[in-house]
Amino acid sequence: MKALVIKEMRLSASVLSYILICSAFLALCPGYPILCSAFFTTLGIFHSFQNAREANDIVFSALLPVAKSTVVKGKYLFSVMIEAAAFLVMTILTLLRMTVLSEVPVYRLNALMNANPFFLGMTLLIFGLFNLIFIGGFFKTAYVFSKPFLTYIIIAFLTLSIAEALHHFPGLEALNAFGFDHIILQISLLLAGAILFILLTFVSYRKSCERFERIDL
């Protein structure tokens, strides 16, 4: 398994996957829809899939002495690693915005989503949707990725728009909490995001293993 992850990192990955982890720093950007940072991270992972297809990576991997499910696992592990790296950066920056930067006027007067645990939960949901729709869709053929990526873009931006709009509805202001306000609700939403991420990724992984086992290369 370690060898397969190294293969993903050294041979299949696009450098954009690593560079776009830095999009997590958008979480510090005032007056910006910070949930886009999650989308940009997945855009980087998409580039690695594109790179891999052009390099005949799937066929090369299928010829290696590993089970086909292991090839699938390698792709998921790589994607989750990139997502985890971006999430870690976002978490650190969110903690900064919740503590030392919580009273900074540019953040206080922000009409868009605030960096808080709800934002982190939504980030995990976007990552889960990418794993489910894009990666799961890719393994239907191990070749076609335009349709799953387009579907993911539409659903991701719908989710993002709804998440950005929610706190403007009466009664839902707590979603945009500052500092440690409404912390129980906020942590609950983060946990819900984490559970959804695990669930969507796991379902997608299982389905991809089944699909990859069946398809002819």
Next chain:
Amino acid sequence: MSIVELAGICKTYPAFKLNNVSFSLEEGKISGFIGRNGAGKTTTIKSMLNMVHIDSGSISFFGLPLSGNETEIKQRIGYSTGTVSWYPRKSIRDIVDVTRMFYRNWDEAAYRKYISLFSLDEKKKPIELSEGMKVKFNLLLALSHRAEVLILDEPTSGLDPFSRDELLELFMTLRSHGVTILFSTHITSDLERCADNIIYISQGEIRDACSKDDFRNNHGNPGESLEETFLRLEREARQ
């Protein structure tokens, strides 16, 4: 002794059918797999690598069924093709560094020997290699993990006569070291030179699988070359 056995392989596509393909490969022999383009050579080879899922039939290597032993079998076989290059923009060194991690029998001395024999530069990328050098690079990966069976899908297609000659020499040297080779091609003169056995496929069906001499006796006319026999058989099949 048979080291690879295919029995009754069937695979149906909308416009093509692989029908009851059966043959075996003898240990330490070169078996030429001939047939015109679209006859079913690549589909058969992909079935042997479990890249194409067969509808029925069985495939075994070293007495082990492919189904359930794929990982173990792939440790002991090598595949090379003249038509695909892996990771065209990565250096040979990078590709080899990763590939060697997957094989328990990776032989660094063999790798050094063949990279020198093939005059391959580790710093080069597959995209910078000629077609012949790409085939050699694929072979390098197969030979460096001490593959006992080499499955070569049209390895000499697109090569100049000198490069083809070099490769055929290499196959014969490998045979003398006990390596079993399945060599798919539509260039019959290559088989004339190095094959021990001929497996002839036409329209998805095996027409004959026997020694080269038996193939000549069964199908050839006096004074006819293998290529002439092959062309005549194909013309007869189309009529």
